[in-house]
Each structure stands twice: as structure tokens, then as C-alpha cells.
Amino acid sequence: MATIGLRDLYRAPITIGTSGAEEYGTPVRMAKAISAELSVEVAEAILYADDGADEVVKEFVSGEITLNVNDLLPADLAALLGQKQDTDKVVYGSDSDEAPYTAIGFRAKKAGGTYKYIWLYKVKFAIPDENYTTKGDSIEFTTPEIVGQFIKRSDGLWKAEHVAEPTNSVARLGSLPFVSLTTRAVNRISKGGTAGSLFRLPALFCYERN
Numbered sequence: 265m266a267t268i269g270l271r272d273l274y275r276a277p278i279t280i281g282t283s284g285a286e287e288y289g290t291p292v293r294m295a296k297a298i299s300a301e302l303s304v305e306v307a308e309a310i311l312y313a314d315d316g317a318d319e320v321v322k323e324f325v326s327g328e329i330t331l332n333v334n335d336l337l338p339a340d341l342a343a344l345l346g347q348k349q350d351t352d353k354v355v356y357g358s359d360s361d362e363a364p365y366t367a368i369g370f371r372a373k374k375a376g377g378t379y380k381y382i383w384l385y386k387v388k389f390a391i392p393d394e395n396y397t398t399k400g401d402s403i404e405f406t407t408p409e410i411v412g413q414f415i416k417r418s419d420g421l422w423k424a425e426h427v428a429e430p431t432n433s434v435a436r437l438g439s440l441p442f443v444s445l446t447t448r449a450v451n452r453i454s455k456g457g458t459a460g461s462l463f464r465l466p467a468l469f470c471y472e473r474n
Contacts, residue, residue: 377429
């Protein structure tokens with residue numbers, strides 16, 4: 265079924281736990297989403313036998329996501345690019361910045377009222393290009409884009425997606441209300457694990473209502 269929208273863009277910080285697995289912090293809502301373009305690179309091998317192709321293997325290598333948003337807030341730039349932000353909320357870019365890996369999530373409305381929920385587990389963003397244009401007689405909007413590369417995490421997973429209707433079950437995550445998917449849906453996507461892993465906590469497969 266076709267998608268007819270895009271909204272609720274989130275980022276979640278990643279740390280490496282004592283076991284070496286990725287652990288995720290509280291998701292933070294970013295600016296309003298305009299578009300999200302994903303492209304994937306795969307490695308392909310073909311086995312030939314008896315003068316013909318006998319077997320084809322395709323394996324995920326990496327991918328690229330291009331986010332177009334209505335604004336790139338200083339806090340988002342600091343979090344995505346590893347830049348420093350002072351107490352006055354001024355963000356400084358320096359030659360020592362190192363972009364961290366971040367999880368990126370969003371949802372897309374589908375015809376019929378359901379939503380496709382998507383998380384990319386491990387993304388690293390590059391410094392975005394900037395474009396400024398003086399105001400003329402006509403109104404032209406300039407919106408920023410930021411490009412990231414996503415890869416597999418330590419257990420081989422690189423993406424999770426689920427199609428569902430938002431429920432009325434509200435989970436509290438900090439002071440923000442989130443509508444969670446059912447625990448069964450989360451467990452179906454998860455393969456178990458400890459708190460702090462995306463989709464191993466129901467609240468991390470959630471989005472704000474409306």
C-alpha cells in the first residue's frame with residue numbers, strides 16, 4: 265500500500281555497552297521532516313554451474329540517507345556531528361569534531377490510516393552544505409539537507425520497520441507522551457536482550473500522538 269506522508273523524525277544516541285553491543289538513549293524529536301531518501305548498497309555474487317547461473321547471493325553492505333527538514337537546530341547539529349554546544353546554546357564546529365553513530369527513526373502514513381514505523385539502527389552524518397539566498401520579489405523557501413551513512417550494528421541488524429495503527433496505550437518516556445506499539449509487536453521484532461537496545465524497550469518503538 266502506498267505511503268502518503270512523512271513525519272515525526274527522531275534521533276537516539278548510541279553507546280557501546282560492556283558486552284560490546286549497541287545501547288540506545290532516549291529518542292529526541294528533531295525538526296519537521298520534509299523528505300527522507302534511502303539508498304542501499306549490496307554485495308552480489310553469482311555461482312555458475314552447468315553453463316548457467318546456479319545461485320545468487322546478495323548481502324547488505326551499507327546505505328545512505330538524505331534528510332530534508334524544515335530546519336537544522338543547533339542541538340541537532342551538535343548531537344549528529346559531535347560538535348560542542350555552550351550554555352548559551354551556541355554550537356561550535358572545529359577540526360576535532362567526530363560525528364557519533366546515531367539511530368534515526370520516523371514514520372510514514374499509509375493509505376488506510378496505518379503507519380510504517382522505521383528505525384535505522386546505526387547512522388553517521390556528514391557536515392551538511394549550506395545555502396543562503398537574499399530575499400527577492402517572490403517567496404522562496406530554503407530548507408537544509410543532511411546526508412548520513414548507515415551500516416550494520418554488531419548483531420548484523422541495520423533496520424527495523426513495522427506497519428501498525430497507533431494505539432491508545434501511552435508509555436511515558438521522560439516527560440513526553442508516546443504512543444507505543446503493542447508489546448507483542450516489539451517482541452516480534454526484537455530477539456530479546458537488555459534494556460537500552462532499540463525495539464528491546466517498547467517505548468523506543470513509539471511516536472508522539474498526532
